[in-house]
Amino acid sequence: MNTDxxxxxxxxxxxxxxxxxxxxxxxxxxxxxxxxxxxxLLEAIKQHHDPTLSFRRSCGEGVCGSDGMNINGKNGLxxxxxxxxxxxxxxxxRPLLSFPVVxxxxxxxxxxxxxxxxxxxxxxxxxxxxKENVQSYEERKVLDGLYECIxxxxxxxxxxxSWWNMDKFLGPSALLWACRFIMDSRDxxxxxxxxxxxxxxxxxxxxxxxxCRDVCPKGLNPxxxxxxxxxxxxxxxx
Amino acid sequence: xxxxxxxxxxxxxxVKLPLVAMVSIAHRMSGILLFLxxxxxxxxxxxxxxxxxxxxxxxxxxxxxxxxxIALLMLASLVYHLLSGLRHMLLDFVIGESKCVAHVCAKVxxxxxxxxxxxxxxxxx
Numbered sequence: 001m002n003t004d005x006x007x008x009x010x011x012x013x014x015x016x017x018x019x020x021x022x023x024x025x026x027x028x029x030x031x032x033x034x035x036x037x038x039x040x041l042l043e044a045i046k047q048h049h050d051p052t053l054s055f056r057r058s059c060g061e062g063v064c065g066s067d068g069m070n071i072n073g074k075n076g077l078x079x080x081x082x083x084x085x086x087x088x089x090x091x092x093x094r095p096l097l098s099f100p101v102v103x104x105x106x107x108x109x110x111x112x113x114x115x116x117x118x119x120x121x122x123x124x125x126x127x128x129x130x131k132e133n134v135q136s137y138e139e140r141k142v143l144d145g146l147y148e149c150i151x152x153x154x155x156x157x158x159x160x161x162s163w164w165n166m167d168k169f170l171g172p173s174a175l176l177w178a179c180r181f182i183m184d185s186r187d188x189x190x191x192x193x194x195x196x197x198x199x200x201x202x203x204x205x206x207x208x209x210x211x212c213r214d215v216c217p218k219g220l221n222p223x224x225x226x227x228x229x230x231x232x233x234x235x236x237x238x
Numbered sequence: 239x240x241x242x243x244x245x246x247x248x249x250x251x252x253v254k255l256p257l258v259a260m261v262s263i264a265h266r267m268s269g270i271l272l273f274l275x276x277x278x279x280x281x282x283x284x285x286x287x288x289x290x291x292x293x294x295x296x297x298x299x300x301x302x303x304x305x306x307x308i309a310l311l312m313l314a315s316l317v318y319h320l321l322s323g324l325r326h327m328l329l330d331f332v333i334g335e336s337k338c339v340a341h342v343c344a345k346v347x348x349x350x351x352x353x354x355x356x357x358x359x360x361x362x363x
Contacts, residue, residue, distance in 0.1 A: 070247070074254045094247055097253065098248050100246055101244055102244060108244060207266075211256065221335065223340075224336070
């Protein structure tokens with residue numbers, strides 16, 4: 001989208017004033033945007049049109065994962081989504097799907113963090129060496145594509161299995177983190193981690209829809225990670 | 239603050255679904271359709287085996303556009319469900335996990351299903 005004027009429709013909800021959410025339209029001059037990303041557009045709205053507009057932001061370069069939101073129907077990070085990539089006459093900005101909205105584009109991620117916490121996302125080693133925990137090049141390479149997750153919640157928010165079973169299914173992000181530690185050669189709690197994922201919901205509610213893989217702003221593949229965990233379970237069982 | 243004051247945004251009509259997701263969701267829908275149409279198929283099958291006259295009656299019924307349409311709907315669901323199911327089985331063998339290959343697989347499922355359904359449709363009519 002290359003234009004002098006951006007037509008933007010933003011999801012608004014202030015719990016102290018509004019009974020229900022609504023979409024508010026803005027027309028933003030391209031010259032008011034200090035950059036070329038969706039986040040710059042939001043900053044321009046906040047600065048020139050409506051200072052009450054609320055959204056999270058921090059690093060502004062796709063590292064902190066604060067500004068995950070639904071941009072024209074697809075989850076992504078506002079700070080690394082170029083305005084030029086957006087199609088349609090109106091840019092529609094809504095909060096992440098399926099999470100309770102605190103205000104405007106800010107959602108409550110408590111449940112998401114609970115899921116993350118439940119996979120024990122830290123190294124557990126009962127024979128921790130005194131000096132250093134050596135890992136070969138090949139063992140370290142296995143972790144590529146697993147450790148880069150920034151917890152922006154774009155994937156979990158896009159996952160249909162998470163929509164209906166947020167409290168039981170761990171979701172793509174937490175499972176990607178689970179896979180990261182299951183595959184780590186230095187972790188000695190692999191069996192306990194796999195045991196923890198047994199059951200109908202925690203891992204196996206994933207139906208391979210692939211929305212997580214499609215929206216991940218870091219280009220990660222939680223679908224693959226979930227399959228890798230299942231494969232490891234199978235190999236360890238036979 | 240209570241969750242009652244926190245609406246959840248989940249408007250499925252506004253969600254942009256990639257082809258892979260649509261193929262996957264349509265796989266389930268075709269399964270439901272197959273299940274719902276099964277009594278109709280069993281009824282016709284039962285009728286066709288009852289007697290010669292009933293078999294002739296089934297032939298007459300199947301010549302009607304409504305029953306032809308239902309038959310085509312069922313065959314289409316079966317073809318799509320089968321091909322999409324094979325795609326899921328390939329995924330279990332870790333084939334088509336990457337984003338690029340998954341999109342190609344989804345396109346193949348849709349394309350192949352359309353061709354087979356068209357052939358079946360022309361045969362029925």
